[in-house]
Amino acid sequence: MAFISFQEPLLRADQVAEYLGISVQTLYNMRLRGEGPVAHKWGGRSGPLRYRQADVEKWLEQNREVGK
Numbered sequence: 001m002a003f004i005s006f007q008e009p010l011l012r013a014d015q016v017a018e019y020l021g022i023s024v025q026t027l028y029n030m031r032l033r034g035e036g037p038v039a040h041k042w043g044g045r046s047g048p049l050r051y052r053q054a055d056v057e058k059w060l061e062q063n064r065e066v067g068k
Contacts, residue, residue, distance in 0.1 A: 010040070010050035019056065 016037065017024045030036030031049075037059035039049040 008053055013049050016051045016056055
């Protein structure tokens with residue numbers, strides 16, 4: 001089992017969506033399709049999603065489009 005470092009704050013879905021310039025619903029839809037950044041769910045099935053800044057940055061780097 002991987003443990004989350006508590007050295008960095010966890011971001012809420014609305015914060016990640018704003019950072020990415022998308023709606024929260026789009027972020028949720030991306031997650032359901034397995035296309036978005038790694039999210040961590042707290043408090044069981046209906047608990048809130050949280051994102052590590054490092055995971056969001058890693059996802060951005062992996063999904064950047066390089067111009068020709």
